[in-house]
Amino acid sequence: MxxxxxxxxxxxxxxxxxxxxxxxxxxxxxxxxxxxxxxxxxxxxxxxxxxxxxxxxxxxxxxxxxxxxxxxxxxxxxxxxxxxxxxxxxxxxxxxxxxxxxxxxxxxxxxxxxxxxxxxxxxxxxxxxxxxxxxxLQGIEKAFETFQPAEALTDNEKAVLRLMAAGCSNREIGELLFKSEGTIKNQVSNLLAKLGVRDRTRAVLKAIEEGLI
Missing domain, CATH: 3.40.50.2300 (Response regulator)
Structure with a gap:
């Protein structure tokens, strides 16, 4: 119970x-x-x-x-x-x-x-x-959004997503994962592409919706 x-x-x-x-x-x-x-x-x-x-x-x-x-x-x-x-x-x-x-x-x-x-x-x-x-969140532009299932994510990408969901900046994520801010910025860009979204907010929402984090 x-x-x-x-x-x-x-x-x-x-x-x-x-x-x-x-x-x-x-x-x-x-x-x-x-x-x-x-x-x-x-x-x-x-x-x-x-x-x-x-x-x-x-x-x-x-x-x-x-x-x-x-x-x-x-x-x-x-x-x-x-x-x-x-x-x-x-x-x-x-x-x-x-x-x-x-x-x-x-x-x-x-x-x-x-x-x-x-x-x-x-x-x-x-x-x-x-x-x-x-x-x-979409406003009037919808062309950049896709609702297709996200590509498979690595454990490291999921870790970055969780920290994004917690509101961490690229710099803070880098410090927590012992990586440079530039590396995290590239990883976030790759995540957005994999998830088929155009910003961090949509990335977090889609990841939650699909049970990725």
Whole structure:
């Protein structure tokens, strides 16, 4: 059974999600919080396996909650739940350490599958969210974008992608991988070509969508 910490500022929403999750024998809500500020204390008290957290909350947002976990050195699989599909929030959530991103109108089956996927150490971004994000980023030019499956990536290329997803610059990636900034710049260019995209943001989104990182 997967133990879940549920974080949402709206009591009715929390109760609704909790009731929905109770229909699955695979899941159990062991704790609740109303904002990101309470997350660390709730983790200590409830010992959850995974966090379901609203991305927008008035006192402290879900992204701020993730950042406080990073600062405290707490690593716990987290799925962001939201009614919004703002591509900037998706990227911020990914960079802050979120492993999943779902809209709140998903079915119980989809939510359970997402929780199991993220609990297994994988990353999941709801396809509808990814498509919306890509459309929002494309603007009026679409000729440079391809939605064909990406070419196979090497382990080193995947390592570079993960650091790109974490928001690292070419210089920072080079320092972490003990390579020159020029070498990383060339690797990033090759990655964009392999993935069939024209910038780093699209590269990260496509890699997540296809389960490459």
């Amino acid at each position: 997967i133990r879940i910490l549920l974080v949402d500022d709206q009591t009715l929403v929390r109760e609704g999600i909790k009731s929905l999750l109770s229909l699955s024998y695979k899941l159990k809500v062991v704790g609740e919080a109303s904002d990101g500020e309470q997350v660390l204390d709730k983790i200590k008290a409830c010992q959850p396996d995974l966090i379901l957290m609203d991305i927008r909350m008035p006192k402290q947002s879900g992204i701020e909650g993730l950042k406080s976990m990073q600062t405290a050195g707490v690593s716990l699989p987290t799925i962001m739940l939201t009614t919004f599909d703002d591509h900037k929030l998706v990227l911020e959530a990914i960079q802050a350490g979120a492993k999943g991103y779902l809209l709140k109108d998903v079915s119980l089956e989809t939510l359970v599958e997402a929780i199991e996927t993220v609990h297994q150490g994988k990353t999941l971004i709801q396809p509808a969210v990814t498509e919306t994000v890509l459309k929002g």
